[in-house]
Amino acid sequence: MNHQKVRLAPGLHFVATPIGTARDITLRALDTLASADVLAAEDTRSLRRLMEIHGVPLEGRRIHAYHDHSGEAVRARLVAAMAEGRSVAYASEAGMPLIADPGFDLARAATAAGQTVTAAPGPSALTTALALAGLPTDAFFFAGFLPPARAARKARLETLARIPGTLVFYESPQRVAATLTDMAEVLGADREAALCRELTKKFEDVRRAPLQALADQLGEAPVKGEIVLVVDRATKPDVKETDVEQDLLAAMAGNSLRDAADLVARMHGLPKRQVYQTALKLGKNY
Numbered sequence: 001m002n003h004q005k006v007r008l009a010p011g012l013h014f015v016a017t018p019i020g021t022a023r024d025i026t027l028r029a030l031d032t033l034a035s036a037d038v039l040a041a042e043d044t045r046s047l048r049r050l051m052e053i054h055g056v057p058l059e060g061r062r063i064h065a066y067h068d069h070s071g072e073a074v075r076a077r078l079v080a081a082m083a084e085g086r087s088v089a090y091a092s093e094a095g096m097p098l099i100a101d102p103g104f105d106l107a108r109a110a111t112a113a114g115q116t117v118t119a120a121p122g123p124s125a126l127t128t129a130l131a132l133a134g135l136p137t138d139a140f141f142f143a144g145f146l147p148p149a150r151a152a153r154k155a156r157l158e159t160l161a162r163i164p165g166t167l168v169f170y171e172s173p174q175r176v177a178a179t180l181t182d183m184a185e186v187l188g189a190d191r192e193a194a195l196c197r198e199l200t201k202k203f204e205d206v207r208r209a210p211l212q213a214l215a216d217q218l219g220e221a222p223v224k225g226e227i228v229l230v231v232d233r234a235t236k237p238d239v240k241e242t243d244v245e246q247d248l249l250a251a252m253a254g255n256s257l258r259d260a261a262d263l264v265a266r267m268h269g270l271p272k273r274q275v276y277q278t279a280l281k282l283g284k285n286y
Helices: 027-035 044-053 071-083 103-112 125-134 152-160 176-189 211-220 241-252 256-270 271-285
Strands: 011-017 038-041 063-065 087-090 117-120 140-145 166-171 193-195 203-210 227-231
Touching: 011 027, 011 071, 027 087, 027 117, 038 044, 038 071, 044 063, 063 071, 071 087, 071 103, 103 117, 125 166, 125 193, 125 203, 125 227, 125 271, 140 152, 152 176, 152 241, 152 271, 166 176, 176 193, 176 211, 176 227, 203 211, 241 256, 241 271, 256 271
Parallel strands: 011 087, 011 117, 038 063, 038 087, 140 166
Antiparallel strands: 166 227, 193 203, 193 227
């Protein structure tokens, strides 16, 4: 037995769960699961299986399903249990609760009700990918999942293009090839990146290459599994708006408005949409 019963204070106790290898769970997390008065999970079957692996008995406790579709009713019952002096342990399906996880609203509700919120920290695909990607970690921005529709996805990428930190995304294997293609177009084909797949699992795979090279690889051989994309920060210096306008005027003399915008965007390493909008404004007076 790798756990022990401990006295937990009333309130909400977040429990980080393994992202792959079951042995990555912490001893404190096991103690919390063994001792909480009430158990809740994003995926009840995953938590039940994890507790079985580590010999943590339910002892008559029910695991409450709390996910994006469970609604306010479950959240209200959990907060009411805290108000009655009971300890509530919540576990995400995999990784650290609140990171691309429905626990956020539960944390806000518990805090608003004056309840204590604490955590047994542990595995996270976000920090694991950052550690393995080989890209700067002194500043990073977690962007979660990008929109599934291409136009919305590219628009979102354009808002992230100039963030002065490493970018981290979660993505599905069905969309990752299209996402990498859009990233190469919007963020820059030569921008360094890493595709981190099946982290901590048997077939863990980390591919480090420029965005276009990664997109080409997946176009030839699709992949499966849980994926984290890590993209290097923008490296080019800020460009003066007046320089962009001058270059656009010169380019528009011998090219269509759209072609001129594409040319200047590549010249300065700027998002195409941003330069095109500037070209449209100039075109009205050109």
